[in-house]
Amino acid sequence: MTPRTLFEKVWDAHVVKPSGDGPALLYVDLHLVHEVTSPQAFDGLRLAGRRVRRPERTTATVDHNVSTGDRALPIADATSATQVATLSRNAREFGVELFDLDSPGQGIVHVIGPELGLSRPGMIIVCGDSHTSTHGAFGALAFGIGTSEVEHVLATQCIVQSRPRTMEVRFEGLPGAGVGAKDLVLALIARIGTAGATGHVIEYTGAAIRALSMEGRMTVCNMSIEAGARAGMVAPDETTFAYLEGRDRAPAGDAWTAAVCRWRSLDTDPGARYDREIVIDAADLSPQVTWGTSPGMTTDITGRVPDPAAAATAAERESLTRALEYMGLRAGTQLEGLAVDRVFIGSCTNGRIEDLREAAEVARGRRVASTVRAMVVPGSKRVKAVAEREGLDRIFADAGFEWRNPGCSMCLGMNEDILGPGERCASTSNRNFEGRQGRGGRTHLMSPAMAVAAAVEGRLVDVRQLLKSVAILS
Amino acid sequence: MQPFVRHTGRIAALQRANVDTDQIIPKQFLKRVERTGFGPSLFYDWRYLGDGRPHPAFELNRPSARGATILVAGPNFGCGSSREHAPWALGEYGFRAIVAPSFADIFYGNCCQNGLLPVVLSETEVNDLFRRAEAAGDAGYQLTIDLEAQRVSAPDGFTARFDIEPYRRDMLLQGLDEIGLTLREEANITEFERRLDALERGSA
Ligand code: SF4
Numbered sequence: 001m002t003p004r005t006l007f008e009k010v011w012d013a014h015v016v017k018p019s020g021d022g023p024a025l026l027y028v029d030l031h032l033v034h035e036v037t038s039p040q041a042f043d044g045l046r047l048a049g050r051r052v053r054r055p056e057r058t059t060a061t062v063d064h065n066v067s068t069g070d071r072a073l074p075i076a077d078a079t080s081a082t083q084v085a086t087l088s089r090n091a092r093e094f095g096v097e098l099f100d101l102d103s104p105g106q107g108i109v110h111v112i113g114p115e116l117g118l119s120r121p122g123m124i125i126v127c128g129d130s131h132t133s134t135h136g137a138f139g140a141l142a143f144g145i146g147t148s149e150v151e152h153v154l155a156t157q158c159i160v161q162s163r164p165r166t167m168e169v170r171f172e173g174l175p176g177a178g179v180g181a182k183d184l185v186l187a188l189i190a191r192i193g194t195a196g197a198t199g200h201v202i203e204y205t206g207a208a209i210r211a212l213s214m215e216g217r218m219t220v221c222n223m224s225i226e227a228g229a230r231a232g233m234v235a236p237d238e239t240t241f242a243y244l245e246g247r248d249r250a251p252a253g254d255a256w257t258a259a260v261c262r263w264r265s266l267d268t269d270p271g272a273r274y275d276r277e278i279v280i281d282a283a284d285l286s287p288q289v290t291w292g293t294s295p296g297m298t299t300d301i302t303g304r305v306p307d308p309a310a311a312a313t314a315a316e317r318e319s320l321t322r323a324l325e326y327m328g329l330r331a332g333t334q335l336e337g338l339a340v341d342r343v344f345i346g347s348c349t350n351g352r353i354e355d356l357r358e359a360a361e362v363a364r365g366r367r368v369a370s371t372v373r374a375m376v377v378p379g380s381k382r383v384k385a386v387a388e389r390e391g392l393d394r395i396f397a398d399a400g401f402e403w404r405n406p407g408c409s410m411c412l413g414m415n416e417d418i419l420g421p422g423e424r425c426a427s428t429s430n431r432n433f434e435g436r437q438g439r440g441g442r443t444h445l446m447s448p449a450m451a452v453a454a455a456v457e458g459r460l461v462d463v464r465q466l467l468k469s470v471a472i473l474s
Numbered sequence: 475m476q477p478f479v480r481h482t483g484r485i486a487a488l489q490r491a492n493v494d495t496d497q498i499i500p501k502q503f504l505k506r507v508e509r510t511g512f513g514p515s516l517f518y519d520w521r522y523l524g525d526g527r528p529h530p531a532f533e534l535n536r537p538s539a540r541g542a543t544i545l546v547a548g549p550n551f552g553c554g555s556s557r558e559h560a561p562w563a564l565g566e567y568g569f570r571a572i573v574a575p576s577f578a579d580i581f582y583g584n585c586c587q588n589g590l591l592p593v594v595l596s597e598t599e600v601n602d603l604f605r606r607a608e609a610a611g612d613a614g615y616q617l618t619i620d621l622e623a624q625r626v627s628a629p630d631g632f633t634a635r636f637d638i639e640p641y642r643r644d645m646l647l648q649g650l651d652e653i654g655l656t657l658r659e660e661a662n663i664t665e666f667e668r669r670l671d672a673l674e675r676g677s678a
Pocket of ligand 1: 063064108109110129131347348349407408411412429430
C-alpha cells in the first residue's frame with residue numbers, strides 16, 4: 001500500500017461517499033456547539049422540520065459572551081442573555097448535552113472538548129469556530145465551519161469538504177528556556193504569513209513538537225488558522241494516550257485498549273509525501289511578540305518595529321503604515337521597553353492548566369506593576385478548580401492579578417472585559433486584529449510567561465532576563 | 475438560497491489586504507439570534523465615526539461606491555473567525571459578489587452557502603480593476619460577473635476568467651440546499667454509522 005500521512009489516514013477513514021473529483025461527504029465524529037454561531041442553525045432545523053441526527057455526538061457549551069465576573073448575578077447585557085438562553089432552549093428541544101453556566105464542565109469549547117476526553121485521535125471534529133483546529137493536537141482532523149455548515153452537521157452528521165493539500169511543519173531541535181509552544185507557532189506565522197497555509201492541513205512534526213505537553217501541542221494547533229491553514233495536526237503518541245486515559249468520556253477497559261491500538265497506526269508512514277514542507281530550527285528561536293494588527297506581524301522580543309519604507313510593494317507599505325498608526329508605534333522602535341496598560345492571560349490558546357502553571361511560575365513572589373491592570377481567566381471551570389487546588393490562584397492574587405471565571409473574555413471582548421481606546425495590552429490570545437479586544441485597543445500577542453513578565457515590569461520585556469535573575473537568586 | 479447566474483453592478487473598491495471578519499462585522503454585533511439585521515453594522519469601526527456619522531474617508535462611503543453590489547478587495551479577504559455573520563452582513567448591505575486575489579478558506583465556503591459569489595482573479599487583474607475604478611472617479615465603475623461562463627467583464631474592455639469548483643458552481647447556479655442533497659445519501663450514512671458504532675464499542 002502507498003505510504004500515507006496522518007491526515008490522509010483520518011480523511012480516508014471518514015469518507016461516507018467517494019466523489020471522484022468533487023468534494024467528499026465526510027462523517028463527523030464530534031460536533032461542538034457554542035452560543036454565538038448556533039442559533040440560526042437550530043432555527044433552520046426547526047423551519048425545515050428536521051432533527052439533530054446524532055445528539056450524542058453533539059456537545060454544547062456557553063463561552064463567548066458569558067461574564068467572567070460574579071456568576072451569581074444575571075448576565076447584564078440583554079442580547080447576550082438571550083443568546084445564552086436560546087442555546088439552553090435549543091439544547092433541550094433537540095436533546096443535545098449542554099455545559100451551561102451552572103455546570104462544573106463549563107468552559108471555552110476548545111478547552112472542554114479535550115479535558116472531557118471527547119476529542120480523541122483519528123476523529124473528525126467540527127465546530128462553528130475557527131479555532132477548532134486546536135483539537136488537531138490529538139491527531140484528529142478538526143476544523144472550523146460556518147453556521148450553514150453547523151446546520152448541515154446537525155441534520156446529517158456529515159460535512160461536505162474538498163480535499164485540502166498537506167503541509168509538514170517540522171520543528172527541529174529543542175527551544176531554549178523561556179521559549180515555548182506559543183513562540184513556535186508565532187515564529188511559523190511570521191515566516192509564512194497569515195495566508196501561508198491557506199488550503200492546507202498542517203502536520204507538525206519534529207523533536208520540539210514531540211517534547212511538548214498536550215497543552216503545548218494544542219496551543220500550536222490552535223493558531224494554525226492564523227497561518228491560514230484549514231487545520232493543524234500532531235500524530236498521537238504516549239503523551240496523547242497518557243493525557244486521555246481515565247478522562248470522563250474517554251473509552252475505558254477493553255475499548256480503551258482497542259482504541260490505543262488503533263490510534264498507534266495513525267502516525268504518518270515512512271516515505272509518505274506532503275505537498276509542502278517547512279523546517280524551522282526551534283533551538284534558534286527567541287520569545288516572539290506581535291507588533292501589528294495581524295498575527296503575521298511578529299518578531300523577536302529583541303527586535304524592532306519594521307520600517308514601512310523598506311516594504312517590497314506599495315500594498316505592503318500601505319498595510320504596515322496603517323498597522324503602525326493603529327498601534328501607535330513608530331518605525332524602528334524597540335519592542336522591549338514598550339509600556340503596557342493591561343495584561344490578559346487566558347483564551348483557548350493559553351487558558352489551560354499548563355499555561356497557568358507557566359504563568360504562575362513567573363508570577364510567584366513578584367508584583368504586577370502599579371500602572372497595569374492584569375487578569376487571569378482560566379479556560380474552563382475544571383482548569384479553575386485544578387489551579388485552585390494547586391494554589392495558583394493565591395500566587396496570582398498575591399501578585400496582584402485578578403482571578404476570574406472561565407470564558408472567552410478579553411480574547412474577543414464580547415462581554416465586559418474590553419480594552420479602552422489606545423490601551424496597550426500584552427495578551428496570550430490569538431488575534432491582534434484592529435478592535436479585537438475593544439475599539440481602539442492595541443494588542444500584542446505573546447506566551448503566558450512573556451505576558452506575566454510584561455505585567456510585572458509594566459512594559460514588554462524578554463522573560464529570559466527574569467528567568468536568569470531567578471536562577472541567580474535561587 | 476438565492477441562485478447566482480449573472481450579475482451586473484457597480485463596484486466598491488476596498489484596496490486593503492487581509493481584511494478580517496472582525497472588521498467585516500465586529501463582535502458586538504454577533505449577539506443576534508437571527509440571520510438578518512447585520513447589514514447596518516457591516517465594517518462598523520471603519521464605516522462610522524465615533525459619533526455614528528458615516529466616515530467620509532472610508533471606501534464604501536465614497537460617491538463612487540454608492541449602490542455598489544460588487545466588492546473588490548485585496549488578498550486574503552475574510553481571514554480570521556468563522557462567523558457566517560460576515561457574509562450575511564455583506565449580502566444584506568447589497569453585495570452579490572466579492573472579487574479578490576485570494577480568500578480565507580472558511581469565509582470562501584460561507585459565501586458560497588449564502589449565494590454570495592467569491593471570485594478569485596489574479597493580483598494583476600485585481601490591481602487593474604482598482605486602477606480602472608480610480609480613473610472612473612465618482613461616476614463609478616460597472617462590472618458584469620457571469621458565473622455560467624466563469625467570466626468577469628466591463629464595458630471598457632476589461633475581461634478576465636475565473637475558476638470555481640464545479641460543485642460550488644452548480645450549487646450557486648441552481649441555488650441548491652446542501653442539506654437536502656446530503657440527505658439523499660441516507661443509506662450510505664446509515665451504513666457508515668453501523669460500522670463506526672461497532673468499532674467504537676470495540677466489537678469490530
Ligand atoms: S477564546 Fe477567543 S479564539 Fe478561543 S473560542 Fe473564545 S473567542 Fe474564539
